[in-house]
Amino acid sequence: MPLDERSTFLLTKLIHATDLVTVDQIMEQLGISKRTVHYDLQKINDWLEENNLPITQTKQGLGYYLPEETKQAVPDLMKELNEWQYHYSQMERVTLIGVELLTKNQPVFMQDFIQRTQVSRGTVSKDLKLVKKLLKEEDLALQFERSEGYIVEGKEENKRRILSRFITEVLTNEQLTEMTNILYPMIQNDEGSTYSNLFPMKQIIMNIEPVLKVELTDETIQVLAIQLVVLLQRLKGEHRIQLDPDEKQAVSLTIEFEAAKRIAAELEHQFKLSLSVDEICFITMQLLGSRVNYSEVSTVGNLEIEKLRKVVSEIIHEFQVYACILFEQREELEEALFLHLKPTYYRLKYNVPTTNELTASVREEYPEVFSITKRAVWPIELMLSQKLPNDELAYLAMHFGAWMQKEEISGVTFGKAIIVCEKGIGTSNILRGQLEKLLTNVEVIGTVSRRQFLNNHYEVDYIFSTSPLQHESLPVLTVSPILTQQGKEKILHWIEEVQSTPNDQTAPTPDVIMEIMKKYGTITNEKELKNELNQLFAPTTATSSIERFEKPMLNDLLHEETIQFASHTENWREAIKTAALPLLTKEQISSTYIDAMIKNVEDLGPYVVIAPGIAIPHARPEEGVNTVGMSLLRLDESVSFSSKDKHQVKLLIVLAAVDNETHLKALAQLSDLLSEEENLDLIYGAKEKKDIIKLVSKYSN
Incomplete structure (x- = not known):
């Protein structure tokens, strides 16, 4: 029975496992069905039997493990596999x-x-x-x-x-x-020594971080090391690169070029070869496209970079318009997004390849954020004269998703955690936002790279890592950066297990504390004190399951009671007041929210006009929103939000959002509806509410 790619991986996982491997874990990690898991386990057992080894075992139906004899024998056996025993996939x-x-x-x-x-x-x-x-x-x-x-x-x-x-x-x-x-x-190479040991390559790259004044992501260092292996492999065969003179001139003026010269000098010393200016510029291009955890470099003064900063600001503006949210820490967001978008720009400009294994997960778990990001990035696409690939879009969506979650986090915390992530800022921040929402009583003190974590000491109770990591005293859980419902359940169960594991020094119980307090003082309300002590000593997660919250669809918000027709209004302020009236009547918003919407337009201009004839007034949730809501006002005569023709509005949709995310599904459905010209004709020509309600229902799925 041959072993294929997936069953070999699963067998390797079982060999290295220190605990039971559950079917759910395998399903989540490999993205396969329960039936396929059992099929792969059967293939492994057939292969083990062919090699006279004990097969996989199960314990009380909780998970699988390998007998110690099998664990010891399989690694050597796999190294001796004949070619015909391993079945390659087409990829x-x-x-x-x-x-x-x-x-x-x-x-x-x-x-x-x-x-x-x-x-x-x-x-x-x-x-x-x-x-x-x-x-x-x-x-x-x-x-x-x-x-x-x-x-x-x-x-x-x-x-x-x-x-x-x-x-x-x-x-x-x-x-x-x-x-x-x-x-x-x-x-x-020809002498038999291999470049495949990436450690020396990684060391060469890490040595130039002080020159660049950055910390490269762990994953970036791995990929750059591979790039150097490729470069040496091609030079070995006398395959030399020739770049466009203008490109060479442009990259030679960057700080990355100075770092590339140091890399070239080290390669020449270690491997006894000569690198041309073209080769050094090629290395420079890879460095320019490298993702970083942080950067100390000031880039003010470079015209290209200044243009990129303006593009970042425009993208954030577009995202706010399409998502109908207002970021409070705008400057901080601009700096974080610029740090990501700079290498993205150079990767696309110089065709530096990148992959994002999280793209599918981002599109599945954050479809609305991905869709809004795709609409908002046109300024960088215009600058590059090309569309952003989905892998790059997913990275940007992760940044926005992380920031949207970050602004909602608050509350008292008990216990501290740290995230170890080798994939960069966007990935670690979106994981952080998910964990902080899930574990409301655990303080996530920060996100660090694997290198930072191994070189420093952190006072924490839990460690979450995006790749396997061992620690001598602290509990570590390996998690996916994009948490599924199943992944969240796993985290909650793990937290409860860790908290229920007795420490070397047994903690006092609420009853013991009560008895000590009685000895030295008078307790006026023993029952309430005991209740509070029980809550204090309870696990940080109040429940072992997660409530599945469905975001409302468009027809949940726009219906008979929230749709209005009017011939005209006196001005745009009155238009907003009239459009918001159904939400005010239903007490979904307070009058302060209407005032906030008007003030936003006064302060920021007619940004709520998202397309000719259409406005979506909104303000921040804390300015008077009680429950999520939406109301529609169709005018017969346009109202002016400015003197410009493009700011003449006949259709107002007031949005009341309770946070940065709950309204996004309905908003995405509204965007799809409004993007079709014939739908607008139908709305403007509708005689009865039911005509619009029928259209809304069509897009609510």
Whole structure:
């Protein structure tokens, strides 16, 4: 029975597990069904039986584990696997073929691919079609010549980019453990020493952080180290890069160029080779596109950077308009977003590849935030003259999502936690926001990189880490940066388990404290005191389950009672008052909220006019919102929010939001409705409320 990619990963997980591995954990980590989990476990058991080893065991139906004999024997056995015993997926085969094409310095033929992947000629032919497609995306072509075999033709920088993609996919994907052993020998030099040990490369990169005055993310250091491996691999085959003179001139003026020169000097010293200015500029481009945890560099004065700062401000403005929220700490948000958007800009400008394994999770768990981000980023897309890919959009959405959660956090805390995250600011902050909402009595004191955590001491009670981490005395839980409902339940159960585990020194109970207090004083209300002591000593999470809160849909908010028609209003102030009247009557808002909406327009201008003829007045939740609500006013005659034609409004939708998120689903449905011209014609021409209600219902799903 052959082991495939997923079952090999699961077997490796069972070998290293110090506790039971549950089906739910496997389902969450691999994104597969319960049926598939049992199927993979059966494949593992068949393979173990073939090798005369004890199979997986289960304990009271709670989870699975491997007998100690199996744990000891399997690692050596897996190293000795014959090629035919490991079944490569198509993605793995394509990766192997791609790396073979771009690292071999002699002709590569069909037979080489067959031998490497251990599949039939027909299967390899199908795989080559996919390889050709991937190469074409990088403006590269796969050619075949009878004497030379298969050859990749195109610009050297494009070859490096796709080779980096192939290698990064393997070395950063923990499910491809077996592939790593195959890949290492393919990227070694002629003398037999390998570049695959990334530690020296990582050290070279970390040494230039003081020059850049930044702290690079742990994940970025890993990817940059791979980039250096690729560079050395290509130079080994005398494949030199040639950049556009204007590009070289631009990047040579940056601080990253000085850091790249230091990297080049170290590579020349360690590997006895010479790097041209073009190669140094190529390294500079990778550094410019690198994500950071923080930066001390002042970038005032650079025209390109100043333009980027204005773009950041415009994006935040657009996001606020589309989300109908107002960020309180605007300047702080601008600085944080600029720190992220700067490398994003350079990655796209210089075609530096990036991947975001959280993109699918962000789109699933935060669909409205992702959608609003996609609409709000047009200023950076205009600056770059290209659309942002979904992976970059997801990173930006994570920043906005984290900030929206951050502004809602408050309350008294008991117990402290720290987040260890190697993926950067946006990822760690969105996890922090989720944890603070979930564990209301646990103070998250900060988010740190893996390097920071290992080099410092933190006074905390809990550690949450986005990658496996061991600590000699503190409890550690590995979590996904984007928490699903199942993930949240796991955290709550873990917290309760940690709190219920007895310490070396047993804590006093409420009853013991009561008896001591009686000895030395008079208690006037024993029952109430005992209740408070019981609450103080209770677990920090009040419940072991999470209430599933559904965001209201558009037809929950816009209905017979909240839709109005009017011929005209005296001015825009009266229009807002009239439009808000249904919400005021139902006591969903107070009169102070109406005053706040009017003041916002007076202070900020007609920002509430989101499109010609349409305005969505709103203010902050704390300015008078009792429950989430929305009301619609359709006017026969336009009202002026300014002297400009684009600020003449016939349709007002007042939004009352209780926080930064609850209203987003209904708002997204409203945006979809208003984006169709025929829908606006129907609203403007409607004679009865039911005509609009029918339209609202159509978009409420």
